[in-house]
Amino acid sequence: MRELLEQHDSDYDAVLLDVDNGPEGLTHSDNNWLYSLDGTSCIYNSLTPGGMLAVWSAGPDSMYVHRLKKTGFEVEVKTVRERPGKGARHTIFLAKKSAA
Structure with missing residues (x-):
């Protein structure tokens, strides 16, 4: 993934990550x-x-x-x-690049 991201400046509208357990490469x-x-x-x-x-994560960070930021x-x-109304709680980080 690193090589792909490093090759492309301002090419993607979205990047979705569901990698590992979140922001810690556990x-x-x-x-x-x-x-x-x-x-x-x-x-x-x-x-x-x-x-x-x-970014999906098993918990906050x-x-x-x-x-x-x-x-x-x-x-x-x-x-x-x-699942709706039940099950484990997960964290979704939504990070937007400024439009300017």
């Missing part, structure tokens, strides 16, 4: 780059103005929100249930 340490400041910046640069990054994203964090 299962595969290679995934840590995606959530690092460098990876977050690369994703930001790969998005068109107004483009959106959506305030440091990831901080990295997203530091990169320039407008960030919204949603908590959702696994």
Whole structure:
């Protein structure tokens, strides 16, 4: 994924990540780059103005929100249930690149 993102500046309207358990590469340490400041910046640069990054996570992560904002994203964090009205709670990070 890294190579793909690094090749494309302002090409994507959206990047959707459901990788590992969220912003901590718990299962595969290679995934840590995606959530690092460098990876977050690369994703930001790969998005068109107004483009959106959506990231599924098993739980909240305030440091990831901080990295997203530091990169320039407008960030919204949603908590959702696994199934309507029941099941585990998950976190969705919605990060929008400014349209300007």
